[in-house]
Amino acid sequence: MYILSPLNILALICIGIGLFFMVVGAVGLIRLPDFYTRAHASGKCDTLGEGMMLIGFILYEGMTLISVKLLLLAIFIFISSPTAVHALVNVAHSRGVKPWKKGDERQ
Amino acid sequence: MIVIFAILLIFWYILSGYFDLFHIGAGIICCGIVTLISGDLMLRSDRSLIQSGRVFISFILFLPRLMVEILYANLDVAYRILHPKMPIDPDILIVDTKFSGDVLRTAFANAMTLTPGTVTVAVEGGRFTVHALVRSVSEEDLLQNRSIQKRLSRIFGEGP
Numbered sequence: 001m002y003i004l005s006p007l008n009i010l011a012l013i014c015i016g017i018g019l020f021f022m023v024v025g026a027v028g029l030i031r032l033p034d035f036y037t038r039a040h041a042s043g044k045c046d047t048l049g050e051g052m053m054l055i056g057f058i059l060y061e062g063m064t065l066i067s068v069k070l071l072l073l074a075i076f077i078f079i080s081s082p083t084a085v086h087a088l089v090n091v092a093h094s095r096g097v098k099p100w101k102k103g104d105e106r107q
Numbered sequence: 108m109i110v111i112f113a114i115l116l117i118f119w120y121i122l123s124g125y126f127d128l129f130h131i132g133a134g135i136i137c138c139g140i141v142t143l144i145s146g147d148l149m150l151r152s153d154r155s156l157i158q159s160g161r162v163f164i165s166f167i168l169f170l171p172r173l174m175v176e177i178l179y180a181n182l183d184v185a186y187r188i189l190h191p192k193m194p195i196d197p198d199i200l201i202v203d204t205k206f207s208g209d210v211l212r213t214a215f216a217n218a219m220t221l222t223p224g225t226v227t228v229a230v231e232g233g234r235f236t237v238h239a240l241v242r243s244v245s246e247e248d249l250l251q252n253r254s255i256q257k258r259l260s261r262i263f264g265e266g267p
Contacts, residue, residue, distance in 0.1 A: 027188055028188040034197075082220035099198070100197055101197065
């Protein structure tokens with residue numbers, strides 16, 4: 001029988017938290033009313049979700065070269081994801097997409 | 108130039124993982140070409156190496172605090188998304204700062220995008236246009252308490 005080590009359990013917990021935030025991000029894309037608020041959901045939840053999943057993979061993998069690559073990937077995502085969201089929102093703002101206000105109809 | 112070459116070469120070996128003659132040779136050739144073409148992009152020539160290193164290290168020191176903020180921001184957004192009534196009140200705010208460095212502005216914009224309820228929309232000089240998910244909370248954070256601004260200016264040694 002295969003027994004999980006404490007490190008593997010920790011890795012599974014991290015991956016589980018990451019999955020939770022990814023799912024919440026997807027739900028937010030459907031539920032939130034307009035472009036800007038959807039950018040909030042995808043920008044924040046996806047960043048943390050991917051980060052937690054990569055940390056889980058690092059814990060599962062142990063001290064190997066693959067872990068170093070995964071760490072670099074996590075750092076890259078933490079820098080590039082907010083930048084990408086900012087680029088999207090910036091273009092929408094300069095093109096005159098009206099933000100949703102409380103009490104408006106859903107778009 | 109030599110520093111950039113060394114950084115690129117270390118990066119090459121981390122990514123390749125092989126240490127035979129072919130891979131070492133290919134790495135030296137590739138890193139040499141990249142250094143020749145775009146060596147002046149990574150480090151600015153008007154700053155000394157020690158200054159660049161200090162900015163880089165201070166940015167690394169800023170990361171743990173940012174992680175905590177990100178976790179809090181995500182829990183907040185997750186709560187608002189999953190709440191049946193969705194307690195959101197979005198609006199656009201304008202935050203004026205005296206930040207002047209590129210790294211500092213980038214750090215502030217990224218930090219704001221990842222911290223509770225705000226996405227940076229546009230940056231013109233020191234003026235940041237911000238879309239806030241909940242107006243009252245973000246107004247308090249960004250315009251009255253200015254906690255992110257204070258922390259960043261302490262780390263980078265520039266006025267808030």
